[in-house]
Amino acid sequence: MSITYLDAIREAQAKALADDPRVFLYGQDIGNFGGAFKATKDLAKKFPGRVLDSPLSEDAIVGMAIGAAIEGARPIIEMQFADFSTCGLNQIVNQAATLFYRTGVPCPIVVRLPSGGTPGSGPFHSQSMEALYAHYPGLVVLTPATVEDAYSMLLGAVEIDDPVIFCEHKFLYNHLKAESLPAEAEPIGKARIARPGRDATIVTYSAMVHECIAAAEEVATDGFEIEVVDLRSVKPLDTDTILASVARTGRLLCVGEAFPWGGVCAEVIARVTAEGFGLLDAAPQRLNAKDTPVPYHPALWGTHRPTASSVASAARQLLEI
Amino acid sequence: MSEVVKARPKAARDEGQEFVKAYRIMLSARVLEEKLAALYRGGKIKGGVFLGRGQEALSVSVGIHLRKGDIFAPLIRDQAGRMAFGDTILDTLRTYLGSALGSMRGRDGNIHRGRPREGYYAMISHLGAMIPLVAGGLLARRLRGESGVVGATCIGDGGTSTGAFHEGLNAAAVEKLPLVVVIANNQYAYSTPNDRQFACADLLDKAIGYGVAGHKMDGTDLGACLKAVGEAISAARSGAGPQMIVADLLRLVGHGEHDDAKYVDAALRKKTVGRDCLAVAAAAIVENSWATAEELAAWRDEVETEVDDTANRVMREPEPDPNEEDWCAISTPELEDHFA
Numbered sequence: 001m002s003i004t005y006l007d008a009i010r011e012a013q014a015k016a017l018a019d020d021p022r023v024f025l026y027g028q029d030i031g032n033f034g035g036a037f038k039a040t041k042d043l044a045k046k047f048p049g050r051v052l053d054s055p056l057s058e059d060a061i062v063g064m065a066i067g068a069a070i071e072g073a074r075p076i077i078e079m080q081f082a083d084f085s086t087c088g089l090n091q092i093v094n095q096a097a098t099l100f101y102r103t104g105v106p107c108p109i110v111v112r113l114p115s116g117g118t119p120g121s122g123p124f125h126s127q128s129m130e131a132l133y134a135h136y137p138g139l140v141v142l143t144p145a146t147v148e149d150a151y152s153m154l155l156g157a158v159e160i161d162d163p164v165i166f167c168e169h170k171f172l173y174n175h176l177k178a179e180s181l182p183a184e185a186e187p188i189g190k191a192r193i194a195r196p197g198r199d200a201t202i203v204t205y206s207a208m209v210h211e212c213i214a215a216a217e218e219v220a221t222d223g224f225e226i227e228v229v230d231l232r233s234v235k236p237l238d239t240d241t242i243l244a245s246v247a248r249t250g251r252l253l254c255v256g257e258a259f260p261w262g263g264v265c266a267e268v269i270a271r272v273t274a275e276g277f278g279l280l281d282a283a284p285q286r287l288n289a290k291d292t293p294v295p296y297h298p299a300l301w302g303t304h305r306p307t308a309s310s311v312a313s314a315a316r317q318l319l320e321i
Numbered sequence: 322m323s324e325v326v327k328a329r330p331k332a333a334r335d336e337g338q339e340f341v342k343a344y345r346i347m348l349s350a351r352v353l354e355e356k357l358a359a360l361y362r363g364g365k366i367k368g369g370v371f372l373g374r375g376q377e378a379l380s381v382s383v384g385i386h387l388r389k390g391d392i393f394a395p396l397i398r399d400q401a402g403r404m405a406f407g408d409t410i411l412d413t414l415r416t417y418l419g420s421a422l423g424s425m426r427g428r429d430g431n432i433h434r435g436r437p438r439e440g441y442y443a444m445i446s447h448l449g450a451m452i453p454l455v456a457g458g459l460l461a462r463r464l465r466g467e468s469g470v471v472g473a474t475c476i477g478d479g480g481t482s483t484g485a486f487h488e489g490l491n492a493a494a495v496e497k498l499p500l501v502v503v504i505a506n507n508q509y510a511y512s513t514p515n516d517r518q519f520a521c522a523d524l525l526d527k528a529i530g531y532g533v534a535g536h537k538m539d540g541t542d543l544g545a546c547l548k549a550v551g552e553a554i555s556a557a558r559s560g561a562g563p564q565m566i567v568a569d570l571l572r573l574v575g576h577g578e579h580d581d582a583k584y585v586d587a588a589l590r591k592k593t594v595g596r597d598c599l600a601v602a603a604a605a606i607v608e609n610s611w612a613t614a615e616e617l618a619a620w621r622d623e624v625e626t627e628v629d630d631t632a633n634r635v636m637r638e639p640e641p642d643p644n645e646e647d648w649c650a651i652s653t654p655e656l657e658d659h660f661a
Contacts, residue, residue, distance in 0.1 A: 098445070
């Protein structure tokens with residue numbers, strides 16, 4: 001049996017619906033059609049009245065989820081593409097994120113963001129929004145990189161009493177496969193050593209984990225062993241695991257698919273520099289997408305975002321310092 | 322005179338009772354807001370003060386027709402409606418003055434107060450944003466199998482121009498939720514007059530576009546407000562789907578107490594919309610012999626004393642202590658991010 005990352009997301013929603021009567025799904029085309037990516041395929045049939053098609057209204061989708069959460073429900077909402085969540089941004093950052101702090105009433109909603117680039121998707125169907133949401137107090141931001149995490153972290157997200165921004169990567173939907181769904185899971189908020197090493201640390205998350213592992217394998221042919229840390233959660237950020245890895249290797253490269261300015265990579269480097277300056281043998285580096293909108297043509301897109309090859313080059317430079 | 326009252330048909334007496342009950346809540350809101358304005362001028366209030374003078378008749382009509390278990394998301398000029406729904410002079414003052422004992426604990430202030438667990442949602446400043454919230458609350462109640470619940474939310478003429486207003490009302494209409502959207506058409510959004518706000522002949526025309534029922538009345542007439550809002554809430558409660566109410570009135574104060582509202586067209590003040598709904602209601606009470614002018618004056622004295630006493634008490638209460646604050650924005654402490 002082979003399970004894709006997308007299957008895992010669907011199965012996690014099915015299990016959440018089966019296990020908890022408070023859970024319902026709301027989003028565009030998610031009902032009988034099964035979602036733009038089929039992440040909710042057959043769920044409307046299996047759970048009648050609990051998988052609801054919404055109008056094309058991101059603000060209303062998020063706002064209604066928040067109201068439902070106040071009344072004790074556990075909504076999972078799908079933004080058809082992460083990019084469109086900007087149309088619901090106000091409800092996410094001003095309403096969901098502030099509710100508990102202001103009123104003491106928690107806001108257990110899960111906002112699924114089909115994130116990241118795929119060839120030919122262009123400026124408005126490719127964005128990685130995690131840094132934007134992580135900036136706001138009151139949100140938990142998760143970025144699963146594996147089939148196992150897609151499943152267990154989505155189930156975990158539904159149980160969290162706070163708003164969770166669940167950044168699932170579209171490039172992994174059908175590319176990534178596992179033998180089975182996990183029975184047990186690493187706790188949310190803990191990073192994972194995706195590949196052990198001793199010469200340099202690459203901190204990354206989501207689809208870039210796989211590019212970085214491939215880059216590490218390439219650099220291994222030169223005799224260097226790179227440790228790859230998969231953050232899993234960008235907020236909270238597991239600074240301890242990052243620092244422990246940098247303590248072993250002395251060198252840090254952060255890789256993210258998002259735009260460079262003020263992002264997750266910048267945050268990781270700021271923390272390591274502040275809290276682990278003495279552990280560093282070289283200046284920490286970052287590799288992000290370029291500071292332009294995500295281009296349409298695959299030839300441009302493949303250069304706009306980091307790839308195994310550009311990560312390997314950056315890692316070699318870091319090792320030569 | 323008591324014989325005259327007794328001789329009235331029961332319906333008229335009931336109408337009188339509801340009218341007087343509503344009036345007394347309006348009066349409490351007015352007196353409390355006068356105190357808030359005085360405290361603001363005296364520098365006792367840290368943030369802004371936003372008053373509902375001129376909108377009390379509409380606002381109270383919403384709160385008075387809602388029941389325990391309903392949902393209410395008021396806006397900035399709804400002191401009367403809030404009090405009719407159960408908010409108190411004490412918590413209003415605590416929230417305005419930033420008392421640690423208030424429902425918002427100094428974390429939010431003035432009109433940003435509520436008790437969401439009791440169906441009393443705390444507004445954010447972004448207009449229209451509460452409409453989807455109330456719709457979602459109603460959706461959750463329906464999914465839980467509850468019926469007979471109503472959710473009401475208030476907004477102004479300016480708020481009808483927002484995307485959230487459109488998205489929320491449209492989505493509620495698609496789901497046929499028991500939502501009542503109450504629009505106080507007070508002629509100005511801050512300084513912007515209606516002719517720079519919308520181009521439809523009447524705001525009520527928007528109801529047709531959303532496929533929801535529309536109700537319109539003179540927002541300065543308490544009797545008309547009680548009747549129209551009561552009918553709209555009953556219709557929503559009985560399953561007739563979302564209801565839109567448009568009440569024409571005039572904001573009789575600035576946008577906030579910092580605003581002298583010089584931009585308001587003086588001619589409007591002389592028209593029906595410019596009437597003070599509290600004075601109009603008082604006159605109706607006396608005219609119908611539901612109470613005497615002396616009784617009305619005594620009610621005002623009574624509220625003034627309560628407001629003054631409560632304000633004195635709240636001003637002695639502790640301010641929030643930054644050292645006692647946990648500075649955690651989420652309810653799951655183990656997922657808190659830690660910054661060195």
